[in-house]
Amino acid sequence: MSATPSSARPLLAIPRRIGLVVIALADQLGGAGMLLGQVLVRLRPRRIDRYELFRNLHRMGVRSLPIIAATAAFTGGIMVIQAAPFVEKYNAKNFVGWAATFTTFRELGPLLIALIFNGRVGANNTAELGTMKVTDQVDALRALAIDPVGYLVVPRVIAMVVMMVALCVIGDAVALGGAVLTADLLLDVDPRIFLSSALERLDTWDFLVGLIKSLLFGLMIALMSCYYGLATRGGAPGVGRAVNASVVASAAGVFVADYLSTFVLE
Amino acid sequence: MRSGLTRSIAALFEDAHQLGSLFGRTLYYLLHGKREKGSVARMMFEVGNKSLLFMCVTMGFIGAIIAFQTGLQAKKLVPDFSMIGATYLKLLVRDLAASLGALPLATRVGAGIAAELGSMVVTEQVDALRMCAADPVDYLVVPRFVASVVMGTVVLIIGGFVAYLAGMAVAQMVFDVNPHTFTNLSMVTTGDLTLGLFKCITYGGAIAIVSSQRGLATFGGSEGVGHATTEAVVGSCFAIIVLNLIISTLGYFFVPAL
Amino acid sequence: MIRLEDIHKRYRSPVLRGIDLHVPAGCIYALIGPGASGKSVLLKVVAGLVRPERGKVYVDGEELGELDDLGLASVRRKIGMLFQNYALFDMTVFENIAFPLRRLYDLPDTEVRERVAERLARVALPGTEDRDPSRMSGGQKKRIGVARATVARPPIVLYDEPTAGLDPVTSQKIYDLIRDEQRAQGTTVMVISSDVSGVLSIADRVGMLHEGELVFDGTAEEARDSTIPAVRQFVHGLVEGPL
Numbered sequence: 090m091s092a093t094p095s096s097a098r099p100l101l102a103i104p105r106r107i108g109l110v111v112i113a114l115a116d117q118l119g120g121a122g123m124l125l126g127q128v129l130v131r132l133r134p135r136r137i138d139r140y141e142l143f144r145n146l147h148r149m150g151v152r153s154l155p156i157i158a159a160t161a162a163f164t165g166g167i168m169v170i171q172a173a174p175f176v177e178k179y180n181a182k183n184f185v186g187w188a189a190t191f192t193t194f195r196e197l198g199p200l201l202i203a204l205i206f207n208g209r210v211g212a213n214n215t216a217e218l219g220t221m222k223v224t225d226q227v228d229a230l231r232a233l234a235i236d237p238v239g240y241l242v243v244p245r246v247i248a249m250v251v252m253m254v255a256l257c258v259i260g261d262a263v264a265l266g267g268a269v270l271t272a273d274l275l276l277d278v279d280p281r282i283f284l285s286s287a288l289e290r291l292d293t294w295d296f297l298v299g300l301i302k303s304l305l306f307g308l309m310i311a312l313m314s315c316y317y318g319l320a321t322r323g324g325a326p327g328v329g330r331a332v333n334a335s336v337v338a339s340a341a342g343v344f345v346a347d348y349l350s351t352f353v354l355e
Numbered sequence: 356m357r358s359g360l361t362r363s364i365a366a367l368f369e370d371a372h373q374l375g376s377l378f379g380r381t382l383y384y385l386l387h388g389k390r391e392k393g394s395v396a397r398m399m400f401e402v403g404n405k406s407l408l409f410m411c412v413t414m415g416f417i418g419a420i421i422a423f424q425t426g427l428q429a430k431k432l433v434p435d436f437s438m439i440g441a442t443y444l445k446l447l448v449r450d451l452a453a454s455l456g457a458l459p460l461a462t463r464v465g466a467g468i469a470a471e472l473g474s475m476v477v478t479e480q481v482d483a484l485r486m487c488a489a490d491p492v493d494y495l496v497v498p499r500f501v502a503s504v505v506m507g508t509v510v511l512i513i514g515g516f517v518a519y520l521a522g523m524a525v526a527q528m529v530f531d532v533n534p535h536t537f538t539n540l541s542m543v544t545t546g547d548l549t550l551g552l553f554k555c556i557t558y559g560g561a562i563a564i565v566s567s568q569r570g571l572a573t574f575g576g577s578e579g580v581g582h583a584t585t586e587a588v589v590g591s592c593f594a595i596i597v598l599n600l601i602i603s604t605l606g607y608f609f610v611p612a613l
Numbered sequence: 614m615i616r617l618e619d620i621h622k623r624y625r626s627p628v629l630r631g632i633d634l635h636v637p638a639g640c641i642y643a644l645i646g647p648g649a650s651g652k653s654v655l656l657k658v659v660a661g662l663v664r665p666e667r668g669k670v671y672v673d674g675e676e677l678g679e680l681d682d683l684g685l686a687s688v689r690r691k692i693g694m695l696f697q698n699y700a701l702f703d704m705t706v707f708e709n710i711a712f713p714l715r716r717l718y719d720l721p722d723t724e725v726r727e728r729v730a731e732r733l734a735r736v737a738l739p740g741t742e743d744r745d746p747s748r749m750s751g752g753q754k755k756r757i758g759v760a761r762a763t764v765a766r767p768p769i770v771l772y773d774e775p776t777a778g779l780d781p782v783t784s785q786k787i788y789d790l791i792r793d794e795q796r797a798q799g800t801t802v803m804v805i806s807s808d809v810s811g812v813l814s815i816a817d818r819v820g821m822l823h824e825g826e827l828v829f830d831g832t833a834e835e836a837r838d839s840t841i842p843a844v845r846q847f848v849h850g851l852v853e854g855p856l
């Protein structure tokens with residue numbers, strides 16, 4: 090530590106640290122942005138490796154289904170419980186369906202699903218690409234004249250975006266089920282009243298906002314996890330560091346995307 | 356599909372059993388263990404230092420989003436926004452500050468704990484501790500548990516405060532509610548505070564227990580450590596959501612909201 | 614001192630398949646065998662770190678399978694262990710070596726310092742107390758591991774690959790250290806090694822594991838003269854043979 094200039098001039102230590110963080114952030118954002126460009130350029134249906142695509146769709150989507158469904162069911166239930174006191178006070182039983190589903194569909198469903206998806210699929214993806222990188226498999230692909238971005242990244246990005254949206258649709262349905270069940274058991278709200286209240290007051294747009302958000306979240310997680318995976322350095326411990334950095338960066342990215350899209354998609 | 360479902364249910368019960376057993380042993384050593392000087396303080400610094408900035412950033416965004424959604428919903432029900440601050444603060448204190456903040460906390464702290472313990476397992480350091488009469492639960496899990504409960508609560512409260520400021524800013528800019536009207540604590544009861552605090556403490560403990568269990572169960576080299584880290588994040592998030600449903604249901608019956 | 618009866622252990626596939634073994638007190642017992650033959654697992658069974666599915670482990674007269682966590686801890690007091698990857702903690706050299714002393718006994722600080730200094734002198738690393746082990750060489754880390762394993766003067770010491778990855782001169786120094794320690798303290802020692810000729814130079818008895826079974830158990834001379842094909846091939850490093 091004593092060798093670094095920062096401790097030699099304590100006054101400069103804090104601005105120096107902030108500067109380093111900003112530079113690192115710009116580097117990573119730029120890297121992820123470049124990767125997005127590279128992916129978009131290669132988006133031609135015929136050039137996508139079908140086998141890789143289907144393998145990833147299965148691995149990322151189907152195997153995340155149980156935990157995502159459970160998360161969604163609980164979320165639906167929680168939203169009903171949060172709405173419950175207001176429902177009781179104003180005796181607004183025909184509002185509870187709408188109150189619970191509005192926030193779940195628009196906001197919490199996509200957000201929670203994205204966070205779980207990030208921890209499970211994003212982290213795995215970084216670990217897998219990172220391991221390939223540090224064991225020189227990525228260079229081996231290049232040596233075989235196979236483009237790593239086209240072969241490795243494009244199918245993963247497509248699979249993550251598609252699956253994130255699909256999981257969101259399923260999650261919405263399951264969350265609705267969880268909410269109906271909780272309302273019936275806890276508040277004695279008839280499922281038919283609950284559903285009609287939800288359907289009457291919800292616009293298609295509320296549902297679509299959630300889907301657009303999950304599309305953005307999926308893209309964010311896909312880009313971040315692929316970028317950190319391919320930028321892995323420093324052997325096996327480097328893979329661990331990359332996974333950690335990727336999970337945190339993706340989560341932050343999801344929150345930022347959520348914030349921006351919430352205001353744009355009013 | 357059917358066998359897959361039964362298998363995942365069986366795995367869920369197995370996990371619950373493992374977690375319960377680890378929790379029991381942690382409580383036992385918390386009372387009877389050999390205190391290691393300074394280890395709790397060091398872990399507290401680690402937990403707080405690692406998560407504070409991340410927490411402030413995410414809770415800032417979450418606070419803004421939730422305030423916006425609450426406003427949208429309020430607009431459809433009642434024409435005026437005078438109660439938006441009161442409602443928002445009640446929701447924040449009673450649930451959202453703890454339950455939404457716990458997810459980024461789990462991502463950061465849980466991953467850290469699992470990666471650290473996992474790499475100690477694969478480098479045989481945990482076995483070496485056992486040989487030195489230092490039970491891993493006593494020596495490793497207890498300080499992390501205490502640190503995560505205490506600092507997790509502190510960080511969640513700070514995060515909640517940031518979310519309140521962000522919500523206030525959104526209310527001012529989007530719905531034209533001035534900060535004075537927004538800062539309305541009339542709907543926040545002692546029960547809400549107790550419930551929110553209880554949630555913070557529970558989530559902090561759950562993150563430490565789930566992540567430690569995953570970390571100590573690591574096998575198979577550095578790849579195993581990566582796997583354990585992933586499972587710790589997902590497991591902690593899931594535990595938080597499940598606990599939230601349980602505590603909120605109990606709160607509905609025993610801590611009336613209005 | 615150490616007796617194993619019909620030990621079975623499996624992870625995904627069987628690792629140990631019916632091991633019977635006896636290590637008399639005050640003896641250096643070398644455990645040899647090709648990679649992944651179950652040597653490390655066997656050593657951890659002796660230390661009570663791995664519980665076998667079947668069979669009995671007696672250490673100093675106590676059967677490990679019958680003990681609870683507290684009982685196991687009291688048996689482990691009698692055992693020092695050097696791990697394959699050093700397993701040094703993220704602390705200074707001094708704290709690493711003092712760790713077992715502090716956890717096991719309530720000694721005054723001055724005595725802890727003395728005992729650590731004595732150990733470091735013994736492993737030829739005097740005055741390195743404040744260094745960070747992660748910045749030291751592999752041979753130095755092994756020697757710190759030896760110091761930590763022996764500082765509490767346990768009657769039994771287990772060494773898992775004490776010389777793996779070291780050059781021949783350093784290896785021989787570590788073997789001499791193990792031998793001299795054992796002679797001075799009269800301890801019972803088990804050593805795992807892939808470096809057959811080095812370990813045979815100090816061992817009183819030798820056991821060879823192959824595919825989870827003990828295919829040989831005898832003195833070092835008997836091992837050198839063995840006519841069992843696998844043992845002959847392994848001890849003499851031949852290319853031709855069943856391995």
